[in-house]
Amino acid sequence: xxxxxxxxxxxxxxxxxxxxxxxxxxxxxxxxxxxxxxxxxxxxxxxxxxxxxxxxxxxxxxxxxxxxxxxxxxxxxxxxxxxxxxxxxxxxxxxxxxxxxxxxxxxxxxxxxxxxxxxxxxxxxxxxxxxxxxxxxxxxxxxxxxxxxxxxxxxxxxxxxxxxxxxxxxxxxxxxx
Amino acid sequence: xxxxxxxxxxxxxxxxxxxxxxxxxxxxxxxxxxxxxxxxxxxxxxxxxxxxxxxxxxxxxxxxxxxxxxxxxxxxxxxxxxxxxxxxxxxxxxxxxxxxxxxxxxxxxxxxxxxxxxxxxxxxxxxxxxxxxxxxxxxxxxxxxxxxxxxxxxxxxxxxxxxxxxxxxxxxxxxxxxxxxxxxxxxxxxxxxxxxxxxxxxxxxxxxxxxxxxxxxxxxxxxxxxxxxxxxxxxxxxxxxxxxxxxxxxxxxxxxxxxxxxxxxxx
Numbered sequence: 001x002x003x004x005x006x007x008x009x010x011x012x013x014x015x016x017x018x019x020x021x022x023x024x025x026x027x028x029x030x031x032x033x034x035x036x037x038x039x040x041x042x043x044x045x046x047x048x049x050x051x052x053x054x055x056x057x058x059x060x061x062x063x064x065x066x067x068x069x070x071x072x073x074x075x076x077x078x079x080x081x082x083x084x085x086x087x088x089x090x091x092x093x094x095x096x097x098x099x100x101x102x103x104x105x106x107x108x109x110x111x112x113x114x115x116x117x118x119x120x121x122x123x124x125x126x127x128x129x130x131x132x133x134x135x136x137x138x139x140x141x142x143x144x145x146x147x148x149x150x151x152x153x154x155x156x157x158x159x160x161x162x163x164x165x166x167x168x169x170x171x172x173x174x175x176x177x
Numbered sequence: 178x179x180x181x182x183x184x185x186x187x188x189x190x191x192x193x194x195x196x197x198x199x200x201x202x203x204x205x206x207x208x209x210x211x212x213x214x215x216x217x218x219x220x221x222x223x224x225x226x227x228x229x230x231x232x233x234x235x236x237x238x239x240x241x242x243x244x245x246x247x248x249x250x251x252x253x254x255x256x257x258x259x260x261x262x263x264x265x266x267x268x269x270x271x272x273x274x275x276x277x278x279x280x281x282x283x284x285x286x287x288x289x290x291x292x293x294x295x296x297x298x299x300x301x302x303x304x305x306x307x308x309x310x311x312x313x314x315x316x317x318x319x320x321x322x323x324x325x326x327x328x329x330x331x332x333x334x335x336x337x338x339x340x341x342x343x344x345x346x347x348x349x350x351x352x353x354x355x356x357x358x359x360x361x362x363x364x365x366x367x368x369x370x371x372x373x374x375x376x377x378x379x380x381x382x383x384x385x386x387x388x389x390x391x392x393x394x395x396x397x398x399x400x401x402x403x404x405x406x407x408x409x410x411x412x413x414x415x416x417x418x419x420x421x422x423x424x425x426x427x428x429x430x431x432x433x434x435x436x437x438x439x440x441x442x443x444x
Binding site for chain 2: 123175
């Protein structure tokens with residue numbers, strides 16, 4: 001089962017609240033480890049926001065996430081198969097679809113990143129990769145043991161900073177024991 | 178790893194297709210290939226000419242089946258002395274005249290494209306020098322950390338998924354994709370023979386080589402057809418762990434000949 005795998009959320013829209021869970025990845029295997037190698041988020045905002053951008057935080061969780069949409073896992077090598085005990089969840093089952101979780105309780109924040117915003121609605125809008133973990137995790141092991149999980153979530157100053165005109169895409173790449 | 182070729186490939190500028198779905202680029206490793214493709218870098222640029230105030234479209238990288246159509250792209254070389262396996266093929270659409278047909282599998286990576294909220298000021302591309310944050314269609318990681326492998330008979334597809342047809346407008350969106358890859362040689366064993374007729378070598382005979390998973394000819398594929406030279410000799414290769422079979426056909430002066438080769442060729 002060892003090997004590299006990846007998953008992407010569908011395009012997720014802001015929920016007009018100050019918190020929103022975008023993606024979780026969990027390992028519920030008793031013996032196998034999961035090493036996170038890359039997590040990125042990209043964002044498009046179509047409405048003007050003159051207040052502070054929402055923060056995108058990556059946290060370990062208290063307990064294992066539930067709910068949401070279980071995402072399909074892409075294989076870096078078809079000779080490998082991903083462990084069924086590695087589970088990736090997003091908030092929607094279609095691009096721009098209704099949000100329904102996942103449910104997770106954040107504990108320690110391990111990384112954070114400001115999102116993007118447009119102060120005025122003019123000119124070009126870019127959606128570069130924003131790292132949700134330090135990029136060194138491709139070489140330095142960031143480990144999920146049994147019943148450990150990572151949560152990528154929005155923390156907005158006010159609900160109007162995270163309107164339905166915000167759009168998110170989160171990608172994760174990991175290695176399995 | 179035995180790298181036999183290291184190359185690059187770039188599409189022409191591909192226009193949007195006024196639809197919510199569009200296949201942009203395919204990396205295809207034909208079933209007769211003698212290499213695994215290791216994708217090292219896969220990125221794109223997008224230029225949007227017309228203002229778009231709604232959400233930009235996304236590009237998704239996924240495995241794919243049933244690939245056909247499009248233009249076959251040229252393969253650039255890192256080293257002029259190396260030769261790419263002919264079964265390694267890159268496709269891009271020739272806009273409306275030759276779209277790519279493919280069935281998308283599980284998504285590996287997603288990336289927003291680009292838009293201009295209003296048509297003012299400079300449109301900036303992102304350069305591959307900004308490797309971490311550029312428009313990666315696969316996760317950016319230190320080279321060699323994770324080999325994204327495309328085996329013989331497999332393909333990788335990059336496609337547009339747009340919220341509305343307007344966000345992928347032909348008169349606005351243009352895409353340019355580029356890829357670099359290594360070809361990792363697959364272990365094979367050699368097979369060869371000489372075609373004779375009444376004890377004399379035959380030139381111009383056609384030797385057909387078949388490769389399969391087992392002696393029941395499971396997943397049999399045409400490996401090669403070879404026309405014998407003056408000495409009647411032929412040579413080919415079979416992937417280690419697979420089974421080969423060869424047979425001969427020959428025509429001379431209106432007389433047709435055929436001969437079974439040596440079936441179930443195994444190492």
